[in-house]
Amino acid sequence: MIQRLRRTSRFVLAVFAFLALVTPPAYSAPAAPTVVAVSVTGNAHIPTDRILSVLSTKVGDPFDPAKVQADLRAIADMGFFADQAPPVIRQRPDGVAVTYRVIENPVVTSIRFAGNKSVSADTLLALMDTAPGQVFNLKTYQQDVLKINSYYDKIGFGGQLPSHVTDVNITPEGVLTLTVQEGLTVKSIIITPPPDADPVLPPSVIISALITKPGQPYSEQQRDKDYDALKTLYEKYDLKIGDVEAGVDPASIDQKAGTADVRYSISVLRVGAIEITGNTKTHDDVVRRELRLRPGMLVTDAALRRDYDRLNNLGFFEKIDFQAKPGPDPKRPGLVTLDWQVKEQRTGTATLGAGYSGGVTGTGLTGTLSYQENNINGTGNGGSIRLERGANVSDASLSFTVPYLGKTEKSQRYSLGATIFTQRQTNFYPVYAACVGSGGTQGGVGSPITTPGFGSTTTATPAPCPAAGQPFPVEIIPSTTTNLVNGIVSTYGSKSTGFSATLGRRLTDVFKVSGGVNVQQVSANAQLPSGFFFPNPQNVLQQSTCTGTGSSIIGNSCTLNNALGISAPSIAQINSSQSYSLRSLVLGFGADSRDDVFNPRRGINASLSDEVSSRALGSAFTYQIITLDAAKFFPVAKNMTFGLHGRVGASTGAIPTNKLFIFSDQDLRGYTDPAYGTDILLGQAELRVPLTSDRKFAIVMFAESGATRIRGGTSNNGTTLVNLNNYNFRGDVGVGLRFDVPQLGLHTLRLDFAKGNMGTHTSFGIGQSF
Numbered sequence: 001m002i003q004r005l006r007r008t009s010r011f012v013l014a015v016f017a018f019l020a021l022v023t024p025p026a027y028s029a030p031a032a033p034t035v036v037a038v039s040v041t042g043n044a045h046i047p048t049d050r051i052l053s054v055l056s057t058k059v060g061d062p063f064d065p066a067k068v069q070a071d072l073r074a075i076a077d078m079g080f081f082a083d084q085a086p087p088v089i090r091q092r093p094d095g096v097a098v099t100y101r102v103i104e105n106p107v108v109t110s111i112r113f114a115g116n117k118s119v120s121a122d123t124l125l126a127l128m129d130t131a132p133g134q135v136f137n138l139k140t141y142q143q144d145v146l147k148i149n150s151y152y153d154k155i156g157f158g159g160q161l162p163s164h165v166t167d168v169n170i171t172p173e174g175v176l177t178l179t180v181q182e183g184l185t186v187k188s189i190i191i192t193p194p195p196d197a198d199p200v201l202p203p204s205v206i207i208s209a210l211i212t213k214p215g216q217p218y219s220e221q222q223r224d225k226d227y228d229a230l231k232t233l234y235e236k237y238d239l240k241i242g243d244v245e246a247g248v249d250p251a252s253i254d255q256k257a258g259t260a261d262v263r264y265s266i267s268v269l270r271v272g273a274i275e276i277t278g279n280t281k282t283h284d285d286v287v288r289r290e291l292r293l294r295p296g297m298l299v300t301d302a303a304l305r306r307d308y309d310r311l312n313n314l315g316f317f318e319k320i321d322f323q324a325k326p327g328p329d330p331k332r333p334g335l336v337t338l339d340w341q342v343k344e345q346r347t348g349t350a351t352l353g354a355g356y357s358g359g360v361t362g363t364g365l366t367g368t369l370s371y372q373e374n375n376i377n378g379t380g381n382g383g384s385i386r387l388e389r390g391a392n393v394s395d396a397s398l399s400f401t402v403p404y405l406g407k408t409e410k411s412q413r414y415s416l417g418a419t420i421f422t423q424r425q426t427n428f429y430p431v432y433a434a435c436v437g438s439g440g441t442q443g444g445v446g447s448p449i450t451t452p453g454f455g456s457t458t459t460a461t462p463a464p465c466p467a468a469g470q471p472f473p474v475e476i477i478p479s480t481t482t483n484l485v486n487g488i489v490s491t492y493g494s495k496s497t498g499f500s501a502t503l504g505r506r507l508t509d510v511f512k513v514s515g516g517v518n519v520q521q522v523s524a525n526a527q528l529p530s531g532f533f534f535p536n537p538q539n540v541l542q543q544s545t546c547t548g549t550g551s552s553i554i555g556n557s558c559t560l561n562n563a564l565g566i567s568a569p570s571i572a573q574i575n576s577s578q579s580y581s582l583r584s585l586v587l588g589f590g591a592d593s594r595d596d597v598f599n600p601r602r603g604i605n606a607s608l609s610d611e612v613s614s615r616a617l618g619s620a621f622t623y624q625i626i627t628l629d630a631a632k633f634f635p636v637a638k639n640m641t642f643g644l645h646g647r648v649g650a651s652t653g654a655i656p657t658n659k660l661f662i663f664s665d666q667d668l669r670g671y672t673d674p675a676y677g678t679d680i681l682l683g684q685a686e687l688r689v690p691l692t693s694d695r696k697f698a699i700v701m702f703a704e705s706g707a708t709r710i711r712g713g714t715s716n717n718g719t720t721l722v723n724l725n726n727y728n729f730r731g732d733v734g735v736g737l738r739f740d741v742p743q744l745g746l747h748t749l750r751l752d753f754a755k756g757n758m759g760t761h762t763s764f765g766i767g768q769s770f
Contacts, residue, residue, distance in 0.1 A: 032062040037097035044104055045135050046080050051102070054078060063089075063096050071100065079139035080105055105136035109174035115166075116180045117217070118155070124180070127151055136170055148180070156220025157183040160248050160260070183217045184248055184260040192265040198334055199266040200239060200298070206266070209233040218248060218262055230266065238300040242269035242334030267334030269299040272327030275339040279378075282316050282344060286380040289404060289412060290314065292509065293338065299324075305595075310509075311342070313597045316375050318345035318742060345742055347375040366390030380404065392426035415504035422497040428489040431474035431532070435465035471533050475715070490534075491527040494658050495579075496520045502586070514588040518611070524657050525576030568713030568724065570678040572621050572654040582656060583619035586611045594633065598747040599688075599695055599738075599768065601641045606630035613653075623653030631770045640689050645770035647682040651711065661708065663730070665763040668706050670732025670756025677708025681727060684770060688738065696740040702752070702769070705731035732756035738768070 038059055040051045054074040056067045068087060075084060085101035110132055113121045128144040130137065145165045152164045160183050167179035189210065191203035199206060209232075211225040212218060223246045234241050245265040252261035271293050276284045290310040293303050304322065311320050320342050327335030351370045372384035381402050388395040399419035404412040466472060476490055498520030506512045528534070574580065587610045594603035611625040631645040649661045661680040665671060668682075684704040691697050706729070713724030734754030740747055750765040 032064065033091075034095035035059055035061050035063050035098060036092050036095035039097070039099045040102060041099060042085070042102040042104065045107060046078075046102075046104060051075060051078070051100070055100070057098055063098075068098065075100060075102060077139070079137040079141075080135050105138070106170055106172055106174040108132050108134050108136050108170070108176050110176070112175065112177045114177060114179045116182060118157075118182050118219070119151070119180075123151075124148060124178075130176070132174075136174070136176065141168065148178075152182060156223070157217075158220065160184045160218070160253075161255070181258055183219050184253065185258055186212055186214050186216050186218050186262050187252065187254075187259040188214055188261050190249065190261050190263045192263060197265040197267050198242075198270070199264075200268045201233070201237065206230070206233070206264070210264075212262060218260070223247070226264070230264075234268065238302050240269035240299050240301075241266065242299075242336065243267040267332070269324075270335055271295050271297050271299060271338055272329060272332070272335030273337040275325075275337060276342070277339060278342040278344070280344060281378040282342075282375060282380070283378045285407070286314075286316075286375075286378065287311065287340065287342070291340070299336065299338075306509075307340075309595045311340070313594075314375075314380070315598065315747065316344060316347055316380075317342045319343040348373040349746065364391035366393055392428075394424040395422070397421040397423075413506045415506075416502070417504075418499065418501040420499045422495075424493070424495045426491060426493045428491055429476045431476055431485050431488050431490050431528075433465060433483045433485050434473035434475045472531060473534070474528070474532050475534065485532075488529060488532060492524070493527070494522070494524045496522045496582075496658055498582070500586075502588075510591055510593045512590050512592075514586075514590070516586040516588070518582070518584045518586060520582040520658075521579050522574075522582050522656055522658055523576065523579040524574045567715070568678075568710045570651065570654060570711035570713060571660075572623075572656045574656065580620040580656065581618060582613060582621055582659075583617040584611050584613035585617065599641075600633045600643075601635045601639075602633050604630065604632050605770075611659075621654065621656055623651060623655040623659070625649070625651045625655065625659060636687070639693075639695065640687065643684075643686045643688065643770065645682075645684040645686070647680065649677075649680040651678045663706050663708060665761060666765050666769070668704060668730050668732060668756065669702075669734055669736075669752045669763045669769075670754035670761050671730060671758060672761050675706070675708045675728070675730065676710075678711040678713075679727075680706065680708050682706040686769065696742075698738040700736045700738060700752075701734075702736065702754075703731075703733045705729060730756060732761075 035057060036059060038052065038055065038057055040048045043051060054077075055071045056074070057064070057071055061067075068089075072084060072087070075081060081102045082105050083103040085103070087101065088097075088099040090097045090099070108130060111125055111128070111130065113124055116124060127147045129140050130144050134140075145163060149164050152158070157164065161181060164180055164182060165178050166181050168177070169179075170176045189207050189212065191197075191199055191206050193199075193203075209229050211229050212222045216222070226246060227244055230244065231241060243266075245263075247263065249261040249263045252259075254260065273295060274288065274291065274293070276287050279287060291307045292310070293299065293307055297303070308320055308322070311317060320340070323339045323341065325337040325339055327333070327337050329335055349370075349372045351368060353368045354366065355368070356365045366388060367390065368386070368388045370384065370386040372382070374382040376383055381400065383400040384397075385399075386395065386397045397419055398421075399417070401415070401417040403415045405414040405416055406412060472485075474485055474488065474490070498518070500516060500518045502514050502516035504512055504514040572580075588607060589609075590607040592603070592605045594600040594605050597605075607627075607629050609625075609627045613619045613624075614622050627647070627649045629645075629647045631643060634642045636642045651659075655678060660676045660678060663671075663675040663677075663680065663682070665674075668675070682704070683706070684702065686700055686702040688698050688700045691699065707727035709727045710724040715722040715724060732754040734752055736750060736752035738748050738750055741749060746766060748767055750763075750767065750769065752763045752765075752769075754761055754763070
């Protein structure tokens with residue numbers, strides 16, 4: 001059919017040439033004859049009137065060969081005719097008669113398609129105006145081809161072929177067959193390498209993940225499926241796709257074979273630039289030094305989460321967010337600008353408070369004045385000052401921290417902290433009669449006391465209490481045979497003045513080491529009211545130099561240990577008449593991978609410290625204290641956290657009393673009285689259940705157990721020998737509340753209610769218990 005159309009075109013051109021030759025020149029020709037008749041032959045289905053309507057040659061007009069040429073073109077443009085014979089021009093007496101001879105296209109009896117796989121024949125047929133029963137029209141068919149091409153373009157096969165209808169044939173019987181090539185077949189898949197792209201992953205890994213495979217037709221629909229597959233693949237490796245260009249490689253198209261290569265140019269998301277917005281106080285460099293994503297680095301969810309956690313752990317910002325914006329180079333869409341948006345919060349806290357603790361063992365009235373700033377002038381450095389004064393306590397301290405020394409990458413691996421302090425504290429302890437009967441005690445002897453065990457005890461028959469006016473023996477460690485002496489307390493006073501400094505070195509973002517120095521001047525004394533004394537095996541019921549006079553009962557011949565009736569090589573012998581130099585070095589190793597240092601959900605926080613004091617350092621004491629503290633946090637369910645915490649403390653040598661380990665109600669929350677020891681064990685478990693989406697209000701459930709001992713220690717008042725070398729365990733369970741007060745710059749206020757084996761207790765603190 002196409003050949004016939006070509007022959008018609010050549011014929012029309014030949015007719016035009018013939019008419020030009022037979023037409024005499026205008027200057028020698030007579031007047032043009034008049035057209036007396038116009039007719040059409042060969043049309044079986046197309047009405048003659050319809051054909052005549054497109055002709056410019058009309059009856060009565062002068063004969064014009066140019067118009068005849070135009071008429072031939074007009075008939076061809078109707079599209080219904082496969083060919084035309086030369087027109088017949090006959091002379092008539094009164095003019096000429098023109099007859100146009102046409103050959104009609106067949107009547108379409110059916111339409112068939114070949115090569116269509118993705119689109120059904122019914123769909124293609126619905127796109128066409130050509131239909132069975134019509135004379136085949138070339139113009140209509142050309143519009144049908146445009147519609148079919150447009151449809152294939154819309155469903156993803158665009159840009160591959162000049163036309164998706166590659167051939168057409170109509171038989172004399174009117175069977176119209178269209179050969180369709182929907183798209184090119186994939187010959188091979190090419191992954192564009194750097195520097196033209198940045199796929200990061202090996203080509204073999206990428207190709208194996210694609211939906212498109214060699215030998216399959218390629219389309220935009222396939223490309224979209226490939227994009228989803230690539231997104232899933234890169235998410236598996238915690239990578240983000242910044243830009244993907246995919247399509248047929250024009251240089252590889254083989255129209256004859258219908259094949260082509262498909263090229264994928266993939267660029268992962270990388271940091272092009274970093275912006276900090278919203279920080280009105282904190283310097284940009286303070287924020288930037290916490291960020292581990294730097295220009296040129298891959299953007300991953302883990303890296304973004306890590307940087308978020310690091311900024312949050314500063315405690316400088318109420319809100320932190322980030323936004324990925326177009327990068328600085330529009331020609332590299334894989335580069336983005338990370339805009340960290342922060343909202344600052346209060347970082348300084350001033351405290352003015354007063355407290356009162358009454359009773360025999362109370363500390364009386366105390367006042368506290370303190371100020372702490374964690375972000376001095378936006379530099380990230382911190383400092384604090386604290387003053388506390390009362391009848392039985394006097395503390396003053398000044399400290400500062402520099403988390404990053406210098407501006408260079410090397411110097412910023414180091415940190416520095418230092419504290420200057422002076423502390424004086426007086427503690428009161430109840431005393432117990434070291435004899436039988438009321439005797440002449442001034443306070444009166446109460447009922448027997450039930451106390452937890454302090455190790456194994458050996459009890460002798462106690463001696464009767466002395467008569468009135470005689471020194472009365474007492475002890476501070478109760479046993480099963482002791483009675484509380486009402487209204488009488490022993491007084492223990494301690495004082496220390498000095499400074500400490502620590503230099504830290506970051507090994508990684510998780511691990512660090514530190515070294516520090518501790519220089520103090522310490523002293524201690526014990527007192528009893530006049531007429532009471534601490535007995536020991538050598539002075540049972542006998543007045544000695546350890547007898548209370550209302551002032552210190554520790555003289556040159558009576559050390560603190562002897563005065564308290566404690567024999568322990570692990571506690572240094574301190575004479576109250578003098579002060580002692582304490583010099584020590586502290587080495588530390590720490591690991592902290594918590595996502596949130598204020599309210600962690602996952603990660604660990606562990607530290608190992610070793611404090612060494614010796615006479616070689618100018619210290620009056622020789623000892624070593626090793627402490628291992630570790631906590632592990634596990635996310636539970638949607639937003640709960642389960643935490644485990646353990647602490648082990650051990651010592652060697654003879655340590656001063658101000659270096660004893662202590663369990664207060666911040667460690668064992670079910671007990672009021674603290675527990676001291678040269679060695680400790682502590683285990684805690686806590687389930688934290690947030691009640692708000694921001695996790696700033698929560699309830700907790702906890703269980704804990706701790707033990708202390710005085711290494712090698714015994715207490716002997718002449719009637720009872722208590723082995724203090726054994727661990728004395730205490731345990732409790734309880735519930736608590738956690739809430740933040742951001743208006744005051746406070747993270748996690750803690751209120752706990754616990755029950756131990758000596759009753760219940762309520763404790764209050766700032767910060768998580770561990």
